Amino acid sequence: MDKKDVLYLVAALALVLVIALVIKPVVTGQPLETGIPLPVTTLEITTMPEHMPSLMTPIIVSSVTTPPTSVPTSLPTWNPGAVQTVVFVDPSTYGLTTDESELKATRINVSSLDTNMTTFATLGSSQGASGTTKTMYIPFPYWELEYTVEPATKLTQSKFEITPTAGSGIAHSGIEGSYSTVKPEFMIQVMDGDDPNRIVRTITPPGGIDLDLWLGNEPEGGEYPTRTSKYASQVTPDVTPVDPRPWTEKFYEGQRNYYFIFTAKGLNSYSMKIKVPSRYIGQY
Incomplete structure (x- = not known):
């Protein structure tokens, strides 16, 4: 066999291979048998309406979740008018024995609290004059200041005497004037004895005198x-x-030094008591 015959034989074999491996799969819709595994792709074909044009622009559609039009609200689980009754159960329900179910607590003293007050100190003025006290120590954490005033009630006559003068005009003598009175006033300043610049409280009778x-x-x-x-x-x-007398002021501070400044006007007298709870006696 000459060289020309060999070339014809090779060409014929190549044509057979092309028909078997390429042309036949394309015609029958089968994948090409190249020996290399190909990824499997599934195509979803949607039939288009007849009135749509044949050439369409591809549109990318993203998935959108539409929120609900109204958010459901939780309904109340208890009706205020429905009063529940809690009953007792066997302690074994919770793995307890009869002894363990007993309350382990200190007995509460049911006796009433002693609310009596004891006078710790007294001060005041029988002439109703202003003044400042010396410093005193109050060792109790709570104390009350009870005070009262006695205002002057009688009117006083303002009078003066006119005597003859050497000048011109008519001279007069006698007593003239008008009745007047001073409006009663009273103020207590409670001062910190350890800090003179600190006013603990300024007190005046509520509603005036x-x-x-x-x-x-x-x-x-x-x-x-x-x-x-x-x-x-x-x-x-x-x-x-x-x-309204006497008035009471309550102090929730103590165990410190105090002094008092009294400003009085139009008073016959005033007095003040410092009282402490009777149950404090012997404890401080």
């Missing part, structure tokens, strides 16, 4: 205040006058 109002006396002039005054509702006949 008005003895006629407290006792229901008819005011000077024979008429009660009109309905527009601040005292009108308290002096009408159907309201019983109330004397």
Whole structure:
């Protein structure tokens, strides 16, 4: 066999291989048998409506989750009108024995608390004069300041005498003047004895000082205040006058030094008591 025949034989074999490996799979829709494993891809074919054009622009659609139109709210689990009754069960339900179910606690003292107060110190002025006290130590953590005042109630006559003068005009002699009174005032300043610049508390009688109002006396002039005054509702006949004295101030600090500054005007006298709980006696 010559060289030309050999070339014809090789060409024929190559044609057979191309037909078997390439042309036949393409015609039959089978993958090419190249010996290399190919990834399997699944195509989802959607039939398009007839009125759609044949050439379509590809559209990328992303998955969108539509939120619910309303968020469900949890309903209340208890009706305030439905009162539950809790019953006892066998302690073994919780793995307890009868002895373990007993309350291990200290017995509570059911006796009532002693609320009595004992006077620790007294101070005041029988002339109603202003003044400052010496420093005193209060060893108790809680104490009360009880105070009262006695205002001057009588009017005083302001008078002066006119005597003849050497100048021109008519000379007069005698007593002239008008009745007047000073409005009673009272203030206590509780000072820190260890820090003179610290005012612990400034105290004045709540509502002011008005003895006629407290006792229901008819005011000077024979008429009660009109309905527009601040005292009108308290002096009408159907309201019983109330004397607010004594007043009490409570101090939730102690165990330190204090001194007191009194400012008084128009008072006959004032007095003050420092009281402490009776149960404190012997403990501090």
